[in-house]
Amino acid sequence: MEFLPLWLCLGFHFLIVEWRNGRGTATAASQRGCKVVDGVADCRDLNLASVPSSLPSHSRMLVLDANPLKILWNHSLQAYPRLENLSLHSCHLNRISHYAFQKQGHLRHLVLADNRLSENYKESAAALHTLLGLRRLDLSGNSLTEDMAALMLQNLSSLEVVSLARNTLMRLDDSVFEGLEHLMELDLQRNYIFEIEGGAFDGLTELRRLNLAYNNLPCIVDFSLTQLRFLNVSYNILEWFLAAREEVAFELEMLDLSHNQLLFFPLLPQCGRLHTLLLQDNNMGFYRELYNTSSPQEMVAQFLLVDGNVTNITTVNLWEEFSSSDLSALRFLDMSQNQFRHLPDGFLKQTPSLSHLNLNHNCLKTLHIREHEPPGALTELDLSHNRLAELRLAPGLTGSLRNLRLFNLSSNQLLGVPTGLFDNASSITTIDMSHNQISLCPLAVPSDWEGPSSCVDFRNMASLRSLSLDGCGLKALQDCPFQGTSLTHLDLSSNWGVLNGSISPLQAVAPTLQVLSLRDVGLGSGTAEMDFSAFGNLRELDLSGNSLTSFPRFKGSLALQTLDLRRNSLTALPQRVVSEQPLRGLQTIYLSQNPYDCCGVEGWGALQHFKTVADLPMVTCNLSSKIVRVVELPEGMPQDCKWGQVDTGLFHLVLILPSCLTLLVACTVVFLTFKKPLLQVIKSRCHWSSIY
Numbered sequence: 001m002e003f004l005p006l007w008l009c010l011g012f013h014f015l016i017v018e019w020r021n022g023r024g025t026a027t028a029a030s031q032r033g034c035k036v037v038d039g040v041a042d043c044r045d046l047n048l049a050s051v052p053s054s055l056p057s058h059s060r061m062l063v064l065d066a067n068p069l070k071i072l073w074n075h076s077l078q079a080y081p082r083l084e085n086l087s088l089h090s091c092h093l094n095r096i097s098h099y100a101f102q103k104q105g106h107l108r109h110l111v112l113a114d115n116r117l118s119e120n121y122k123e124s125a126a127a128l129h130t131l132l133g134l135r136r137l138d139l140s141g142n143s144l145t146e147d148m149a150a151l152m153l154q155n156l157s158s159l160e161v162v163s164l165a166r167n168t169l170m171r172l173d174d175s176v177f178e179g180l181e182h183l184m185e186l187d188l189q190r191n192y193i194f195e196i197e198g199g200a201f202d203g204l205t206e207l208r209r210l211n212l213a214y215n216n217l218p219c220i221v222d223f224s225l226t227q228l229r230f231l232n233v234s235y236n237i238l239e240w241f242l243a244a245r246e247e248v249a250f251e252l253e254m255l256d257l258s259h260n261q262l263l264f265f266p267l268l269p270q271c272g273r274l275h276t277l278l279l280q281d282n283n284m285g286f287y288r289e290l291y292n293t294s295s296p297q298e299m300v301a302q303f304l305l306v307d308g309n310v311t312n313i314t315t316v317n318l319w320e321e322f323s324s325s326d327l328s329a330l331r332f333l334d335m336s337q338n339q340f341r342h343l344p345d346g347f348l349k350q351t352p353s354l355s356h357l358n359l360n361h362n363c364l365k366t367l368h369i370r371e372h373e374p375p376g377a378l379t380e381l382d383l384s385h386n387r388l389a390e391l392r393l394a395p396g397l398t399g400s401l402r403n404l405r406l407f408n409l410s411s412n413q414l415l416g417v418p419t420g421l422f423d424n425a426s427s428i429t430t431i432d433m434s435h436n437q438i439s440l441c442p443l444a445v446p447s448d449w450e451g452p453s454s455c456v457d458f459r460n461m462a463s464l465r466s467l468s469l470d471g472c473g474l475k476a477l478q479d480c481p482f483q484g485t486s487l488t489h490l491d492l493s494s495n496w497g498v499l500n501g502s503i504s505p506l507q508a509v510a511p512t513l514q515v516l517s518l519r520d521v522g523l524g525s526g527t528a529e530m531d532f533s534a535f536g537n538l539r540e541l542d543l544s545g546n547s548l549t550s551f552p553r554f555k556g557s558l559a560l561q562t563l564d565l566r567r568n569s570l571t572a573l574p575q576r577v578v579s580e581q582p583l584r585g586l587q588t589i590y591l592s593q594n595p596y597d598c599c600g601v602e603g604w605g606a607l608q609h610f611k612t613v614a615d616l617p618m619v620t621c622n623l624s625s626k627i628v629r630v631v632e633l634p635e636g637m638p639q640d641c642k643w644g645q646v647d648t649g650l651f652h653l654v655l656i657l658p659s660c661l662t663l664l665v666a667c668t669v670v671f672l673t674f675k676k677p678l679l680q681v682i683k684s685r686c687h688w689s690s691i692y
Contacts, residue, residue, distance in 0.1 A: 043067070044087075051076040061085040065111075068092050072127075074099040087111040089138075096124040101131050110134060113163070114141035118148055125152040133158055140165040140187070150176045163187040165211075173197040182206055189213040189232070201225055212236070213256070225252075232256040234278070241266035250274075257282070258334070268325035276332040280358070285339040286347075327351045334358040336382070341365065348373040360384040360408070369421070370394045379403055384410040384432065393418035401425045410434040410468065416454045428463055434470035434491065440481040460484035467491070470517070474498045477505035486512045493519035493542070503530065510534040519564075520545035529553055532560075543568070544590070561587040566615070570594040586612045596621035598628060 034043040041059045045066040059080050069091040081103045093115035117124045144167040157179050169191040183204050193215040209230040217236040224244040229251050238260035250272035262282040327350045340362040354375050364386040402424050414436040441457040466489035474495040487509045492498050498521050514537050524547035533555035544566040551574055589612050598621035619630045
């Protein structure tokens, strides 16, 4: 009996140990799936209902995205006092307990995006107020109003980056961001903001990036955030953008006003360093030439600005809105998809540093190329999809496009370009003149010829690499029109008869071409078999939409990767397509929409295993007046095709012989049946005597 207490103690001890071991096993199982590497614990999307407690206590980063936590309790993060980065994205959080972050004094980055914090926002705000060292906070997608957001951001003066995107903010005043003097980046996109009171951002003296895209702002007047470097107000309903008229230096470098309803060119700061201006998809135009008035008073607009008891009047000249703006540092200007009918004299002179100019999808009819217009620094000019009928080049002007690399004139009404336009354009690599009714000069245009040219000459443009002449109504090419170039990309599509049945006009650039498009150029049944053996570097070849009856030939080493033969007149597929080594190197080939004959094709069996045919399920052939998918053909030659392999004469003999034999037998039977009566009738008619 004296050992009974000892046995009881030992038994109790073993029970405790077993209970602890069991608990440890359960905890390990619940944490299974978390990836821990160098202080980073990744537990995203593991269907966790609570924060794991058995991770390393020294973890600096904890990712719990896409777990149904719902509530962050006071004790949830106590095991990780060294956390610097915590992500709780899409965790269905509707409540953060008051002391949930009490021991997270090292936390710098906190992501709470796409939760439901608006339901218990006061308690959640109290929890956030304990994070005195927080620098980055993401509250996007929480259905927060401006009052809720103001409460959550209160006293968080250490914040440098805040995201309130995808919430329900509607009106901003100076109380929302009060006390955030260190804030450098603010994201307010995809809210419902329709009004920003004056002074709403005045306290944000360190603010550098502001995103207001996808809101409902009708105008921005008296813009005075001089310290801002990046401003995105795209996808609003802006009709006006007017910067403050004070002669103070603005640090704004990038301004995005695209996809709005601007009527006039924005009134930009008088002193700034703006290098990127995005104005695409608005309703802008320059109207001075359309406005017939001699009174300067009729050319201005006055804006009445009321801020409390203070009233300001801003006067703006509507027809010279660009003249007082500082565009000297501008490098990228996008004015596409607007209503511009012309560019005012001197407009491009104010942009000496401009390198990219996009004016596509406007209403331009003419463009004057003068000295410094476009500027010498220009490398890309896009004038596509306008109504350009004429380009004018100032007399004696040379080298105006000396630094231009890309020139897009597609989809206009041009008949040619001025003589000398491309003189000294030693940097140009890409020209797109598709969908203009131009013609190529058969010989070089005389240098002393003045006035607009009726043709375009690309000869001896050594830097030219890519040329698109799609749909230009070109006549048959003559005299090697691309001689002296090193073209790698050439598009002659939709120019019927441009090759006149021969690819010899392309021999001058055959060694350098890598991409060649000859779609819908009229290569027909009368054309000899196309031989592309000289095009050793060709990687992509488009021959679709023609009337080819024979497969093109490729000999020697071939770099071809893509071949398009759709919509031709091919009735047979030669065996060499799947047997020749050069063609076996193809990565993609298109063969559909051809009138193939199922009985006249040699390589269908191998073709079904030719995985490079991108449109194999759509390849069909004609079998006994029926259209059949090639992939559905039976193995080997179909039974209906066997007669097609027999000699035609023998075939007709086999058909005629049974008929002849049948007719002979019938005649014999008739003759034998009616032999005696027939002889008697003949005798009675002719009165012959018979001897019996």
